[in-house]
Amino acid sequence: MGLRFTIEHPLGRPGCSPELYRREGMAAFASAxxxxxxxxxxxxxxxxxxxxxxxxxxxxxxxxxxxLAFAAAVTKRIRLLSYLLVLPYRNPLLVAKTIATVDLLSDGRLTVGVGVGYLKTEFAALGVDFEERGALFDEGLSVLRNLWVADSFSTEGRHFTARGQVSAPGPVQRPHPPIWIGGNSRATRRRVARAGEGWMPLLISDEMAATTRTEAMSGTAALKMGIADLQALLVDAGRDPSSVAVQVKSRHSDILLHREYSWERHHQFMEELAAAGATDVVVRTPGHSLNEAVEGLEEYGQCVIARWRRS
Known part of the structure; x- marks a missing residue:
């Protein structure tokens, strides 16, 4: 299977134009x-x-x-990925309801990308204990995986009690939409092996890894080692390694256009990622204007995606 390509909305890039996150611009971006x-x-x-x-x-x-619910309304095929949702920020039953709603309204196109979170001040602002984030993440993960399995759901959470609760209607994808887990650590890979359908590592420097409170993973050699470790963990868990996606974000995710950018070098790096075991890659276009972003989508589709489809 060739690589799959995820486009991350450029709001996270410096200088993103407000037209890209208003109604008409967002619709045009998703459709493009x-x-x-x-x-x-x-x-x-x-x-x-x-x-x-x-x-x-x-x-x-x-x-x-x-x-993603908005994007679902203006598209028909493209999948919808939360990249990523910080599970400890929310009561897991509340987030499960929103997840089921988006999956229903999109006819089963949602992939739930989740993470532990790393900004202490954001945890404090939301009233969540930063030191509990790992336990809260595992608790939320368990709820998302088990909520729709039976007619009702019961559990004693750290800060909530569910006694025969019902989450209906449930999602289209059963027992739940695919859950992909972000992070570079071995603890993350253990979570994926135990309870995930995808791993989302970042190829980042030591400095960025310290900022995001994860382990550094600077290149494809380290990625290949991480994927081999994940595959071994999956085998130990009695799971098929080929059933789990690996989505990678790197410095090559942010693209430029035209003569300023070497599509050949980019394509070579995509080949390196695929050889290391990646199944999915993240791409971000420039976002200084809607026209620039749409042009970037079209150019990437022609110069990279079409080439991968042919091969």
Missing amino acids: AENAGFDAIAFTEHPAPSLKWLSAGGHESLDPLAA
């Missing part, structure tokens, strides 16, 4: 992504970042599930 051949469209989240973080290079965001 689908027409260009992208397999998925993604939105990230930071519901309450600090001004200090934004000023130091952080980024704005939309609510990812709300944005």
Whole structure:
């Protein structure tokens, strides 16, 4: 199987034009992504970042599930990815209801990308104990995997009690939409082997890894080792390694256009990722204007996606 391509909305890039996250611009972007051949469209989240973080290079965001619901309404084929949803921020029954709603309204196109989170000030602003984030993440993951299995759901959570609760209507994809887990650590890979349908590592430097509170993974050699480790963990868990996706984001995810960018070098790097075991890659176009973003989608579709489809 060849690589699949996810387009992440450019709101996370510096200088993103507001027209790209207004109604008409968002509709045009999502439709252009689908027409260009992208397999998925993604939105990230930071519901309450600090001004200090934004000023130091952080980024704005939309609510990812709300944005994906909008994208579902203006597209027919492209999958919808939360990249990523910070599970500890929310009561898991509430987030499960939103997930089921988006999956229903999209006819089963949602992939739930989730993570533990790393911004202490955001946790504090949302009233969530930063030191509990790992336990809260595992609890939320368990709810998403088990909520729709039986007629009702019961569990004693860390901060909630469910006694025969019902989440209806449920999602189209049963028992739940695919769950992909972000992070570079071995603990993340263990979670994927136990309870995930996808792993979302980042190829990042030591400095960026420290900022995002994960392990560094600087290149394809490290990625290949991580994928081999994940596959071994999956085998130990009695699972087929080929059933789990590996989506990669790297410095090659942010593309430029025309003569400023070498599509041949980009394609070579995609080949390196595929050889390492990646199944999916993340791409971000420039976003200084809607026209620029749409042009980037079209050019990427012609120069990269079409070439992969032919091969």
